[in-house]
Amino acid sequence: MTEAPSQGIREVRVPDEVVGSRTDAFLSDALQISRTRLQRLLREGEVELHLPDGTSRAPRKSEPVEPGWRFRVHLPPPEETHLVAEDLPLDVVYQDPDLAVVNKAPGVVVHPAPGHPSGTLVNALLFHLRDLSGVGGRLRPGIVHRLDRDTSGLLVVAKTDRAHLGLAEALRRREVKRIYRAAVWGHLDESPVTVDAPLARDPGNRKRMAVAAGGRRAVTRARVREDWPAAQLLDVSLQTGRTHQIRVHMAHLGHPVVGDPLYGRGGHRGISGRHRRWAEELDRRTPRQFLHAAELAFEHPVGGERMHFRAPLPADLTAVVRWVRETTG
Numbered sequence: 001m002t003e004a005p006s007q008g009i010r011e012v013r014v015p016d017e018v019v020g021s022r023t024d025a026f027l028s029d030a031l032q033i034s035r036t037r038l039q040r041l042l043r044e045g046e047v048e049l050h051l052p053d054g055t056s057r058a059p060r061k062s063e064p065v066e067p068g069w070r071f072r073v074h075l076p077p078p079e080e081t082h083l084v085a086e087d088l089p090l091d092v093v094y095q096d097p098d099l100a101v102v103n104k105a106p107g108v109v110v111h112p113a114p115g116h117p118s119g120t121l122v123n124a125l126l127f128h129l130r131d132l133s134g135v136g137g138r139l140r141p142g143i144v145h146r147l148d149r150d151t152s153g154l155l156v157v158a159k160t161d162r163a164h165l166g167l168a169e170a171l172r173r174r175e176v177k178r179i180y181r182a183a184v185w186g187h188l189d190e191s192p193v194t195v196d197a198p199l200a201r202d203p204g205n206r207k208r209m210a211v212a213a214g215g216r217r218a219v220t221r222a223r224v225r226e227d228w229p230a231a232q233l234l235d236v237s238l239q240t241g242r243t244h245q246i247r248v249h250m251a252h253l254g255h256p257v258v259g260d261p262l263y264g265r266g267g268h269r270g271i272s273g274r275h276r277r278w279a280e281e282l283d284r285r286t287p288r289q290f291l292h293a294a295e296l297a298f299e300h301p302v303g304g305e306r307m308h309f310r311a312p313l314p315a316d317l318t319a320v321v322r323w324v325r326e327t328t329g
Contacts, residue, residue, distance in 0.1 A: 014069040024061040027071060032162040046074040083141070084118060085126035092128065093309055098163040098302045099156055100129055100142075103311045106152040106288055111140045125157060144168055145176075145241055153180070153293025154311050158301075166301025171241060177297035180236045180246060181225070181313060183290035183320070184255040185267040185279070187232055191224040195249040199242045208262060209244045211252050218242040220249040228324050230268070230275040231258055231282060235294075246291060259286035278327065285323055287316050 012030045027047070028038040041047050042061050049059040052068035059071070091103040102121070109116040112123075125142055142157040144167045156176075158164035170176050200215030202208040219239035226233040232255075236246050247263045250256055256264030271279035297308040313321065 008075055010073045010075060012071045012073065014065045014067065014071075016067065018065065019067055020064045022061070023059050023063050023065055026065050027073065028165060031073065031075070032165060033075075034161060034165045034168055036168075037161070041073065041075070046076065048072045083112065083126055084123060086118060086123040087127050088119065088124035090121075090124040090128045093154065093311065094307075095129070095159075098160050098300070099158055099167070100125075101154060101156050101296065101307075101309050104147055104152055104155055104293075106150055106314060106316065109149045110146040110155070111143055121155075129157070129159060145171060147293055148244065148247075148289075148291075150288040151180075151291045151293065152311075152314050152317075154178075154296040154309055155293070156296060156298065160302075163301045167298065170298055170301065174239055175298065177295065177308075178238045178241075178293060179295035180238070181290075181292045181294045181317075182222075182234045182236050182246060182250065183228075183231055183258040183286070184234060184250050185231050185258060185264065185270065186255045187227065188222065188224060188234075188253070188255060191222070193222050193253070195220045195222070195253060197249060197252055199245060199248055209242070209248045211248065216240075216242060218245050218249065220246055222250070226324075228282075229328055230271040230279040233321070247289065258282065258290040260289040260291075264289070281327075282320070282324070286320050290317055290320065292317060 010031060012027060014026070018026055024035055024038050024042065028035040031038065039061055042059065045058060047059060048056050048071065050056045050070040050072060089105070091105070092100055093103050094101040104110070104121055109120045110122065112118070112120050122141060122143065129142070142159060144156055144158050144164060147153060147155060156167060158167055196219045197211045198213065198215035199209050199218045200212035202210040217240060220236060221239065222234045222236045224232050225235050238245060244263070247257050247260050251263040256267045258264065258267065268279040268283040292313055293311070295310050297306065299305070300307055
């Protein structure tokens, strides 16, 4: 299947087999572009609906398509991103014409934001991968999902609109496997454990997320990998992908991530007795939040083959684990 043109005028007729589908879902699939981009085209008046009676109007994104409908879509050239391609270090684990998998270093912001106009993963991607402009959004070209600045590990990046659409849909359907290594304070009462608790912005601090009754559903599963004197090393898998999800859910359980300055600051102070000094030393030796995206698996959005990637702990967290094993051996 060839890649759909990324710009120009496209005419799309509604086939019988998709009658009843949402307009935005039908058009994003037919045009092989992300639903986010398609909805932006609808808002900007770039989509015209021609009805069987000869009239035309602007369609609504959620209305079901009907027999005889014909859409005329103007796909403008990709917007100028105003981003600079920067020759920054980038660990590309895998790439093909449709996507790339990268191993993000800790301390790297994924995409530009206030306070981080450059030096981001996106700036590095634009230099090393070249073909990302216009894919997936003006300021987030190619980005399908993200990691916090101080979380290291695996990310998949789309290089075409078709791949972006497929990967985003796979994430929505929870078909992308993401496993993190996390060190948390204390010991879980049971393993494995599932946390199903909705998340929303903390009304008292907009930089934080919080478990809130009116929030978006978030599901996290955790399993103990190693027992330590006053902490545990976990395998944590995401069923949803909310902002700060693992960090908030672990803190909600009473076991914040070691080194987390936002949700786990001073977590070692809850450790008493003979392991108190050990916990203080673990806190001192952990340079950042102990959270690493270690495994990533998904179906290739174009070829369909199952892909599975692993990334070992980076040097800073490996040093922490080495110290733990040496002191508890």
